[in-house]
Amino acid sequence: MLQTLIQVALLVALPPLLRGIINKTKAAFAGRVGPPLLQPYYDLIKLLRKDSVFSDITTWVFRAGPVVAAATPLVAGTLIPFGSAAPLISFSGDLVLFAYLFALSRFFTVLAALDTGSPFEGMGAAREATFSCLAEPALFLGLLALVRASGSLSLATMLGAGLGATWTTSGASLLMVIVSLFIVVLAECSRIPVDDPATHLELTMIHEVMVLDHSGPALGLIEYGAAAKLFVLGALVTRIAVPYGGANVWVNWGLLLVGISALAVVIGVVESVMARLRLIQVPSLLVAANLLSGFGIVLLAR
Amino acid sequence: MTVRLLLVAILLTGISGIPGLFFPRKSPLGERVSAVLLGTGCLLGLFSAFACLLPNAAASFEAGWPVPGGAFAIRVDALSTVFLAPIFLLSLLGSVYGLEYWSHADHPRSGPALRLFWGGLTAALALVVTAQNTLLFLAAWEVTALCNFLALTVEHRHDAEARRAGLIYIIATHAATLALFGMFGVLHAATGGFSWTPLADSAVKSGSTTALFLLAVLGFGTKAGIMPLHVWLPPAHANAPSHVSALMSGVVIKMGIYGLLRVTSLVAHPPIWWGGVVLGLGILSGVLGVALALGQHDLKRLLAYHSVENIGIICMGLGLALLGRAEERPELVALGLAGALFHVWNHGVFKSLLFLGAGSVIQRVGTREMDRLGGLARKMPYTALLFFVGAAAICGLPPLNGFASEFLVYIGLFRAALEKSGRLWLAGGLGAPALALVGALAVACFAKAYGVVFLGLERTAAPSRAREAGPMMLGPMIVLAALCFALGGAPAAVAPLLDAAVHAYGGGAPILLKMAPLNFLSVTALFLLVVVLVLGWYLYLRTRRALPGSIGTWDCGYAAGAARIQYTASSFADSLLRLFAWVLRPLVREPKLTGPFPKPSKFHSETPDVVLDLALVPAIGTTGRAFSWLRWIQLGSIHAYLLYILLTLLVLMLWR
Numbered sequence: 001m002l003q004t005l006i007q008v009a010l011l012v013a014l015p016p017l018l019r020g021i022i023n024k025t026k027a028a029f030a031g032r033v034g035p036p037l038l039q040p041y042y043d044l045i046k047l048l049r050k051d052s053v054f055s056d057i058t059t060w061v062f063r064a065g066p067v068v069a070a071a072t073p074l075v076a077g078t079l080i081p082f083g084s085a086a087p088l089i090s091f092s093g094d095l096v097l098f099a100y101l102f103a104l105s106r107f108f109t110v111l112a113a114l115d116t117g118s119p120f121e122g123m124g125a126a127r128e129a130t131f132s133c134l135a136e137p138a139l140f141l142g143l144l145a146l147v148r149a150s151g152s153l154s155l156a157t158m159l160g161a162g163l164g165a166t167w168t169t170s171g172a173s174l175l176m177v178i179v180s181l182f183i184v185v186l187a188e189c190s191r192i193p194v195d196d197p198a199t200h201l202e203l204t205m206i207h208e209v210m211v212l213d214h215s216g217p218a219l220g221l222i223e224y225g226a227a228a229k230l231f232v233l234g235a236l237v238t239r240i241a242v243p244y245g246g247a248n249v250w251v252n253w254g255l256l257l258v259g260i261s262a263l264a265v266v267i268g269v270v271e272s273v274m275a276r277l278r279l280i281q282v283p284s285l286l287v288a289a290n291l292l293s294g295f296g297i298v299l300l301a302r
Numbered sequence: 303m304t305v306r307l308l309l310v311a312i313l314l315t316g317i318s319g320i321p322g323l324f325f326p327r328k329s330p331l332g333e334r335v336s337a338v339l340l341g342t343g344c345l346l347g348l349f350s351a352f353a354c355l356l357p358n359a360a361a362s363f364e365a366g367w368p369v370p371g372g373a374f375a376i377r378v379d380a381l382s383t384v385f386l387a388p389i390f391l392l393s394l395l396g397s398v399y400g401l402e403y404w405s406h407a408d409h410p411r412s413g414p415a416l417r418l419f420w421g422g423l424t425a426a427l428a429l430v431v432t433a434q435n436t437l438l439f440l441a442a443w444e445v446t447a448l449c450n451f452l453a454l455t456v457e458h459r460h461d462a463e464a465r466r467a468g469l470i471y472i473i474a475t476h477a478a479t480l481a482l483f484g485m486f487g488v489l490h491a492a493t494g495g496f497s498w499t500p501l502a503d504s505a506v507k508s509g510s511t512t513a514l515f516l517l518a519v520l521g522f523g524t525k526a527g528i529m530p531l532h533v534w535l536p537p538a539h540a541n542a543p544s545h546v547s548a549l550m551s552g553v554v555i556k557m558g559i560y561g562l563l564r565v566t567s568l569v570a571h572p573p574i575w576w577g578g579v580v581l582g583l584g585i586l587s588g589v590l591g592v593a594l595a596l597g598q599h600d601l602k603r604l605l606a607y608h609s610v611e612n613i614g615i616i617c618m619g620l621g622l623a624l625l626g627r628a629e630e631r632p633e634l635v636a637l638g639l640a641g642a643l644f645h646v647w648n649h650g651v652f653k654s655l656l657f658l659g660a661g662s663v664i665q666r667v668g669t670r671e672m673d674r675l676g677g678l679a680r681k682m683p684y685t686a687l688l689f690f691v692g693a694a695a696i697c698g699l700p701p702l703n704g705f706a707s708e709f710l711v712y713i714g715l716f717r718a719a720l721e722k723s724g725r726l727w728l729a730g731g732l733g734a735p736a737l738a739l740v741g742a743l744a745v746a747c748f749a750k751a752y753g754v755v756f757l758g759l760e761r762t763a764a765p766s767r768a769r770e771a772g773p774m775m776l777g778p779m780i781v782l783a784a785l786c787f788a789l790g791g792a793p794a795a796v797a798p799l800l801d802a803a804v805h806a807y808g809g810g811a812p813i814l815l816k817m818a819p820l821n822f823l824s825v826t827a828l829f830l831l832v833v834v835l836v837l838g839w840y841l842y843l844r845t846r847r848a849l850p851g852s853i854g855t856w857d858c859g860y861a862a863g864a865a866r867i868q869y870t871a872s873s874f875a876d877s878l879l880r881l882f883a884w885v886l887r888p889l890v891r892e893p894k895l896t897g898p899f900p901k902p903s904k905f906h907s908e909t910p911d912v913v914l915d916l917a918l919v920p921a922i923g924t925t926g927r928a929f930s931w932l933r934w935i936q937l938g939s940i941h942a943y944l945l946y947i948l949l950t951l952l953v954l955m956l957w958r
Contacts, residue, residue, distance in 0.1 A: 052845040055855040057759055059679040061690070067841055071833040075826065089829070091822035093713040097700060099738070101830075104699045107745050114753030114869070116855040117677070122869025125753070129746035130877040136742035137735040144719055144734055148727070153716050202858065213856055217844040221837065283881060290735075297731055301724070 003249065007085035011077040015227035016040035018234065018264045025268025040227065047220030055213055057117045065112025066218040069225035072105040077232040080155050081239065083256040084249035090156040095143045098155060099136065102188065102229065106132055109222075113210035120202045124209035127279065131194065131206070134286035135187045141293035142181045145173055146240070148300045159236070163243035174240060176296035181237050183289035185267075187282070189230040192271040194282050204276070234263045304359040305378060307350035308386075308432070314343030315393065316425030319418030327410035330401075336417040337397050340424065344394035347428060351386035354378035355802060367438065371496040375434035380802035381567075384643050385431040385553075385560050388650035392552045393424040395778035396545040399658055402774035403665060404543055412456040416543065419456070423449035427553060431560050436486045436496045443482065443557070447475040450554055454542040467537035470914075474524055474534035481521030485565070488514045500568045511569055515576055518565040519583070526558025528617060529587040532610045533914040536594075539606030540670070544661025547602060551609045551657060552650035559616055559646060563639075566624060567807045574628040574725060581621025581729055588614030588740040590912070593882045596747045596875045597909025600670045601660050604751055605653065608696060611740060612649040616642045618733055619711045622718060623807070625729055631721070632810040633817050637714030639807055640800040640814050645707035647796070648789060652695035652704060655782035659689035662771035662779075663755065667764050672754045672871040674764060679756040681768040684776055686756045691783040693748040695790070698741050701827030703789035706820065712737060713818050743878070750874045759865040791827050794820040872907045879909065886912060 020037040027034020036042075054062065078088035079098045087094075110129055113121040143158075149166045150158045167174060187194045190207035202209045211222050238259040244252045277285060318339035325332030354361040355378075362377035378386070397420060406413035426449060429442035455468035486496070492510050493499040501511060520531070527535040535555065539547045562580070566572055591610030598604040619642030626634025662685045663678060664670055679686035695702035712734060719730030760766040770776075789796065797820060801812035815821070857864060879888050886909055893903030910916060935946075 048844070051847070053853055054845070055853055057677070057680075057855050059683075059686070059757065061679070061757065063841060063845070064838070067834055067838045071830065071837050074833055075830050078829070089822065089826055091819040093709060093716070093818060094822070095716075096709055096712045097705075097823070097826060100698065100700050100705060100741070103697070103741060103745050104694075107694060107697060107699055107749060110745075110749040111753055111757065114749065114874075115679075115757040117758030117864065117868050118855045118857065119867045119869055120858065122753075122758075122874060125749065126869060126874045126877055129749055129874075130881070133739065133742040133746055133878060133881075137739045140735045140738035144716065144731060147716050148719055148731075151720060153713065153720075217841055221841060279877075301727065 003083070003085035004088060006253065007082045007088070008078075010082065011074065011228075011231070014260075015073075015224065015231035016044060018230055018260065019227055021261055021264035022268040022271065025265050026272050029269070029272035040223075044220050044224060047223065048217050050216040052216035052218055055116055058115045058213075061108070061111050062115040062213075063218065065108045065115075066214060066221035066225065068108040069105050070221040070228065071225075072101045073225055073228035073232045076101040077228065077235070080232065080236055081159050082235060083244075083253040087156050090154050092153045094154050094156075095147070095158070099139055099143070103132075103136065105225070105229070109210060112214075116213045118213065120209050121212055123203070124206050124212075127206045128210060131187055131282055131286060134283055134290065135184050138180055138184050138286060138289040138293055139188075141290055141297065142177045142184070145177045145293055145296045145300060148297060149173060159239045163240065167243060170300055173296040173299045176292045176299075178237060178241050180289040180293040180296070181233075181240070182266075183285060183292075185230070185233045185237060186270070187286060187289075188233060189226065191267055193274050193277045193285065196276040199276070204279075231260070234260055238263050304350050304353040304356070305361055305363045305376065307346055308354065308378065308428070309363065309376075311343045311347030311350060311390070312425045312428050314346065315340050315390075315421050315428070318343060318421035318424075319414070320421075322406075322414045322417045325414075327414070328407050330406060332414060333401055333406045333417060336414075336421070337401055340397045340417075340421055341394055344390040344397075344424070347390040348387060351378060351383045351390065355380055355383055355799075362434070364434075367435075369437055372437040373435045373496075374438060375497065376429070376432040376438075377434045378432055380799060380806040381560075381563060382431045384646065384799065384803050385556060386428060388556070388647055389424065389427045389431070389553050392549055392650055392654050393420070393427075395654065395781060396420070396549050396658075399545045399548075399661070399775055399778045400543075402772050403545055403661055411459075416453055416456045416546070419449045419453040420546075420549075423453060423549070423554075427557065430557055434497050436489065436498065440479070440482065440486065444479060446554065446557065447472075447479065450546075450550060451475070453546045454538055454550070456543065456546075461541065463537070464541040467534075467541040471534045471538045474531075478521045478524035481517045481524070482561075485514055485517035485521055488517065489565075489568075498564055498568060500570065503570060512573075514565065514569075515572075518562060519579065522558040522561035522565070523583070524558070525555060525561070526613050526617075527555050527587075527610050528558075528583050528613060529590050529610055530913040532587070532591070532613075533911065533918055535610060536603050536606040536911060536914075539609065539657075540600055540602040544602070544657050544664060547606070548654035548657035548661075551606070552654040555609060555613060556646050556650065559613070559620070559642070562620065563807060566620075570808070572624055572628050574625060577621045577624030577626075577628055578725070578729070579621070580617050580624055581733060584614045584617030584619075584621050585733060585736045586614070587611065587617060589736060589743075590885065592740055592743040592747055593879075593886060594909060594911065596743065596750070596882075597879050597886060597888055599672050599871050599908070601663070601672050601675075601751065601755060602657070602670050604672075604747065605656050605660060608656075608744070608747070609649075609653060611744065612645065612653065612696070615708065615711060615737065615740065616645050616649070618642075618737065619645065619714065622711070622714045622729065622733070623809075625718065625726060626714075627808065629721075629723055629726055631718075631726070633813060634714055634718055634726075635807075635809040636801070636804050636814050637710055637717060637817055639804050639809060640797075640818075641707055641710030641714055643800055643803050644710060644793070644796060645704075648695070648703040648707045648786075651782050651785045651789065652692045652702075655692035655779055655786065656689060656696065658775070658779050658782070659685055659692060662775050663768075665775075666768040666771060669764060672751065674762045675755045675760075676758050676765055676865070676868065677756070677760040678765050678768060681765065682756075682770045685771050685779070688776070688779040688783045689756065690752060691786050693752045695786040697744045697748050699745070701790050701823070701830060702786045703793070704786075706790050706793035706823055708737065708741070709820075709823065710814075710818050717817075746875075746878055750871055754869075754871045754874065758868050761865055761868065761870075790823075792824050794824065876907075887916060
């Protein structure tokens with residue numbers, strides 16, 4: 001019970017911190033002090049206290065977008081195991097629901113963008129829809145490799161105590177899956193090299209341009225939802241990379257926190273040393289992610 | 303007794319259009335009498351279809367039929383019930399919708415005729431899925447095809463496109479029927495009878511089952527619209543009256559699936575390549591169907607290509623079930639078949655909802671061109687909301703019904719991927735990511751469809767004058783949208799029927815709920831709903847106090863031309879279509895802009911059908927030219943053709 005409470009508390013409270021870590025890392029690479037680690041929280045609080053402006057053109061879809069974008073990662077987060085806690089909800093085939101919750105969020109975000117009738121937001125929506133068409137099969141191929149390696153269809157078992165043993169028998173496959181899923185995380189969460197969250201030109205944006213018209217609490221929900229998505233997908237990758245499952249529950253929680261912070265640092269490093277890819281090159285990167293997971297599965301075909 | 307009720311239902315629906323012919327053309331009385339007759343028949347049919355499954359119900363009926371080899375034998379098993387339910391439900395809802403959409407006052411010539419064909423189509427469809435005798439099946443099949451053709455071309459006087467669509471349909475459906483004649487001939491040779499009799503194992507080895515299967519795929523696959531046999535489907539669905547499109551997409555194309563199921567159930571141990579072929583065709587139809595849909599600018603053509611995609615998903619489930627039977631894996635049979643059958647229901651529900659929604663838009667605005675629409679959610683809020691539900695459901699998004707059936711297929715594919723057998727895990731390993739790709743593309747396509755038609759600003763003057771659809775059009779759509787939620791929220795309620803259908807198909811004990819924990823889908827749906835409601839309530843409270851004054855979308859400083867610089871259907875899909883350009887070959891005519899002040903110019907893009915426009919039409923043209931020396935036998939006189947038929951029959955009789 002206590003473990004579940006910790007899980008829910010971390011799931012709700014931790015996501016913005018990841019953004020803080022990424023920004024700190026990028027600042028360190030650039031030789032700056034950077035914003036405080038907790039800046040994303042301050043931003044959120046500021047947004048939630050502001051008033052909202054809604055364009056006359058928009059309909060209910062424009063307001064539903066932020067709500068669904070914030071809700072779906074939280075629900076998806078209850079399906080995967082964290083630290084020592086078993087997932088809140090677990091059943092055979094929950095991995096399909098996990099992936100489709102993100103599709104649900106995308107459907108609403110894209111439509112909320114189109115709701116404004118702005119060509120910029122249409123542009124972002126089209127790009128988001130295009131790139132996720134390639135990221136989605138990669139996610140499924142990665143999950144398929146885990147299914148094949150663990151012999152189970154539920155995320156709780158796939159990422160459970162048996163994962164350590166899987167590393168010894170098919171480590172190479174898992175490594176490929178990690179790299180592939182990492183690319184999926186970068187694409188789904190709009191990070192460099194797919195999208196630049198700090199860019200200031202609408203024509204080159206993906207995620208940021210889709211939310212141009214949102215303001216106040218609605219924008220706050222979007223920002224929170226994006227952070228939660230990064231946290232949940234990041235926790236999935238971390239779990240595969242650090243198959244913690246020792247006897248001491250507190251060590252497990254510590255490993256989770258260290259692992260996910262390390263992931264944020266890695267994302268920060270990637271963002272510091274790489275430039276954003278040209279938009280027409282992004283599909284190649286995502287196809288590469290698909291192929292990598294595909295090879296991972298072929299290695300498991302014994 | 304119960305099966306006799308079904309016969310009464312078939313009779314009532316079959317004659318429902320006749321009284322309407324005797325009333326004054328413009329009077330609403332005729333259509334009301336027809337609708338009441340059809341409605342009574344459909345409700346009776348729905349009741350008897352389920353009642354026939356009760357333990358002591360009489361589920362079969364036989365009477366003599368003076369046709370050599372024929373018998374009026376019908377039987378209802380769980381498989382029939384699964385198909386009967388959408389036939390009667392969607393026919394009922396479509397007929398109510400038609401009261402306003404195709405009223406006799408607006409269509410005095412075609413209205414009564416359409417009611418007549420609608421009733422005949424419903425009755426014939428119900429006979430197709432219950433006929434035990436193969437000759438009765440073929441007769442009902444042919445009536446279905448003809449009624450469908452007549453309903454589709456009901457506006458033939460004014461609509462040249464509908465005439466062309468009808469021509470393609472009638473050619474395709476008769477090619478399919480020809481394959482079915484061959485198939486039933488093979489079946490007769492193997493079993494010695496004219497009924498759905500299981501084949502002995504010896505027949506399997508002799509190779510006649512190979513012919514049986516290939517002819518079935520050709521005949522039933524054409525009807526179902528499996529790629530590359532789908533050529534008739536997009537034009538027919540696009541040009542029929544919208545409630546006819548809804549019935550065609552929801553029910554008529556499923557007859558092909560029913561036929562494939564019946565034929566494959568006759569063979570106890572199907573060879574493994576059958577499953578591979580069906581699964582492969584399913585993947586092809588799924589991916590190319592949705593990719594072609596992305597390229598369409600015509601709202602109903604877009605929906606039509608999604609029918610090809612969803613038939614692909616159904617075939618993936620069916621292929622999995624066949625693989626499971628070949629490798630003796632009852633859980634794969636159960637998951638694959640239950641997923642396929644459940645998707646038959648779900649597709650019937652959400653696709654009818656979408657076609658009816660498209661019909662409302664077309665009636666109120668007068669165009670199917672998406673790039674002329676826009677902003678309709680503010681003019682037709684209820685239609686928009688209902689279309690939204692259908693769009694989310696067809697994308698397979700939780701917690702709606704499309705997700706529940708795709709979930710079953712997914713679990714089946716993942717289970718296949720766990721198997722030791724190389725063929726099985728290859729099927730799962732290819733199928734699951736392909737289904738994921740189809741799902742993601744569907745999300746993109748329906749974001750485009752809903753976004754361009756209902757959101758943003760009106761692109762032309764027509765949508766700004768639109769009014770909300772009336773109660774007779776909204777009512778059936780509300781029922782369908784509620785079903786999307788109900789079937790998606792409580793899928794476990796359908797499990798007993800699906801288990802029974804799997805058993806009727808040749809599967810084993812009821813294991814569906816053990817294999818696929820559908821109850822958990824309800825739990826997570828509820829959880830998701832609670833989280834969304836809490837956050838939504840918070841946002842509502844915080845933003846209730848709207849800022850005063852009129853505020854437009856932030857336009858980056860460009861104040862003019864907001865409606866014209868919006869993203870259009872083609873610009874939204876452009877980057878995705880580029881990924882598929884190697885197979886879809888989209889046609890783009892771009893103007894060359896020269897000089898500092900370029901002249902006004904036009905941009906045109908379209909995605910022709912790869913099979914029909916790029917392969918079949920040129921091939922038919924070439925064949926026609928090659929056989930021009932035989933033209934002289936085409937006299938254009940019906941007497942001559944009757945003479946040909948008589949001579950052919952005589953030759954055949956002499957030959958035996």
